[in-house]
Amino acid sequence: MNCSKTEQLRKYLVGELSSDEARLMEQHVEACLCCQRQMVDEDKSGEDYSSLRVPSTLPIDFTAQVMMALETVRTPTPKSNWKKRSVTILKKTALAVASVTAIITFGSMVSPTFASYVNSVIQSIQGIDTGMKQAAEKGYAQAINKSETDQGITLNVKEVVADPVRMAIFAQVVDQNGKRIPFEPSKIEVNLTYKTKSGEELNPDGGGFSYGEEGEYLVISHDIFQFLKESKTQLDEMVVGVDATMLDGKEGNWKMEFPVDLKKARAAANETTIGKDFMTPHGIKVALQNIKTVPSVSLIELETTWTEERAKQVQKIKEENGWVVKEDVEDVPGVWTDAKLVERYFIDIGLAYEIVDEKGKVVAGWDDSIYGNKLNQIRKNTVAPYRGQLHDEGKRYTKFNGISPLADDQTYTFKLHSLYLGEPAKFQATIPVDKLMKEKVTVTNNDSVYTFTGFTLKTTEGEEKIGDHTYSGKGAIIPFTAVLPEGIIGNEVWSAQDDAKQDYRLLMEETFKRDKDGRVHVSGTFFIRDLEKQPKELSLKHLMQWRQYQGMNWEVPFKTSSKR
Structure with a gap:
């Protein structure tokens, strides 16, 4: 999925927005995971935002391990002020790589009135969003069937599935012969508006939605609870506007409005207030606040808070x-210190948990770590949304996690599985490149064991497949395997330096598995960007690592409401 504000974020970073527009953009990024993820990618890469691109051969799969793809991009001279601007956002979003979870998209679901559509689309999509599927099959989908044509292209809005938490619009884009035009993110620009029946704007800041292709359909998805909660009244209906200004790369005007009924879904909603908390041994309070269930999702609200003890530790x-961040240094254009690079890894706190029924059956599982799906294998029945809001300069964070709707009037138990915290690592490895060209080189340092298995120089700027991966731009490729220290699930903030003391950005492609003793094994490649000549030695290091703490022994029984 792609956020509607991606282009606006680019303008923010390169200083093209007014102060008022920049303020609104910062507020948007605080609540938008797509833009937060783009912000984290940009921060990690150290590149000029306007030039970022991912080669078409790399997967953009937000339903699997997000951000695991090697993002191979060219390095131009940074704009004078984007780094300073990115600091502002990163202080607010504070999202570290390990907490950016898989996003399960809305999928393509419709009401029983479109039986052939249900049969052809729902059954064909892998990893279908079971929550939205249930909502559609129970009659919470609404036929729209409105079309607009311009430039020989027709936008058909077929149907909407909506409740007080989220909404999905299902549409098709076809040419003058009625042939479907495949979705390409760079060739489409769409905006959504929301109003009450009396004309009051419901989402005046705009944006926050995402769009992508599911089967034969363009799906525009929005977590509408974020602005509906600001409404003074409980809405029975809202007027949704779809305004497309570019389709299939052609500028034009495809604009329509239609009413969306919320009364039936709102009447079916209930909220289970829990309000239980747990103090971890690490000085972090985890609170399970409430669970709101609507036809398409049960929205779990959690909160993590630093104690004074945790603040002192950090x-x-x-x-x-x-x-320690020195603001006078950080304000200097082009300066990106280790202090700023590692800051968000302390702020972010990851959680993994399960929800089990009275018979002990796991009905849902959540894992904040992108590594968790392979290592813990507890993710189950997760659906959109995943949202969060940072408070108190990073010391308090509210998480909203979506799971398939829980049954009414049933007893469940919330079980905390793991806590993830970032900590310093200080791993270093010096590799004699001549030796590496002939044989494997193994380095043991900081309780990590890395085995490097080759060295290849890529001398062309274009995309090229070397081994199992495709790379863009010049650089050096080093395959490796590793065994991480006990309890560590991933390493972050990598860099490389040659024997001339020249620093390079280091990109990675990794896969993970856990052995019988619980230690994590990694295999992948390092891509050392812009290294064009073979050095005598290479030094690799990383500053941070993610530690997983299991056995939290916190369980919270709760009973869902019987209101629905």
Whole structure:
């Protein structure tokens, strides 16, 4: 899925927005996972946002392990002020790579009135969103069937599935012969508006939705609870506007409005207030606040809060490692210190948990770690949305996780599976490249064991497949395997330096598995961007690692409401 505000985010980063527009953009990024993810990617890469691109051969699969793809991009000279601007957003979003979870998209679901559509689309999509499927099959989908034609292209809005938490619009884009035009993110620009029947704007800041292709359909998805909760009244109906200004790369005007009924879905909603909390041994309070169930999703609200003890621990680590942020240095264009690079890894706190029924059967599982799906294998029946809001300069974070709707009037138990925290690592490896060209080189450092198995120089700028992966731009490729320290599930903030003390950005493609003893094994490649000549030695290092704490022993029984 792609957020509607991606282009606006690019303008923010390169300083093309007014102060008012920039303020609105910052507010949007605080709540939009797509833009937060793009912001984290940009921060990690250290590149000029306007030039970012992912080769077409790399997967963009947000229903699997997001951000695991090697993002191979060219490195131009950064704009003078984008780094400073990115700091503002990153302070607010504070999303580390390990907490950016898989997004399960809405999928393509419709009401029973479109039986052939249901049969052909729902059955054909892998990883279908079971929550939205249930909502559609129970009659919470609404036929729209409105069309607009311009430039020989027709936009057909077929149907909407909506409730007080989220909405999905199912549409098709066809040419003058009625042939479907495949979705390409760079060739479409769409905007959504929301109003009450009396004309009051419901989402005046705009944006926040995403769009992508599911089967034969263009699906525009929006977590509407974020602005509906600001409404002064409980809405029975809202007027949705779809305004497309570019389709299939052609500029034009495809604009329509239609009413969306919320009364039936709102009447079926209920909220289970829980309000239980748990203090971890690490000075972090985890609170299970409430669970709101609507036809398409049960929305779990959790909160993590630092205690003073945790704040002191983090400050001590920063001081010991020289990672205290100095704002006067960070404001200098082009300066991106280790202190700023590692800051968000302390702020972010990841959780993994399961929900079981009275018979002990796991009905849902959530894991914040992108590595977790392979390592813990507890993700189950997760659906959109995943949203969060940062408070108190990163010391308190509200998480909204979506799972398939829980049954009414039933007893369940919330079980905390794992806590993820970032910590300093200080791993270093010096590799004699001549030796690496002939044989494997194994380095043991900081309880990690890395085995490097080759060295290849890519001398062309274009895309080229080398081994199992496709790379863009010049650089050096080093395949590796690794065994991580006990309890560690991933390493972050990598860099490389040659024997001339020249620093390089290091990109990675990794896969993970856990052995019988619980240690994590990694295999993948390093891509050292812009390294064009073979050095005598290469030094690799990373500054941070993610530690998984299991056995939290926190369980919360709760009973869902029987209102629906």
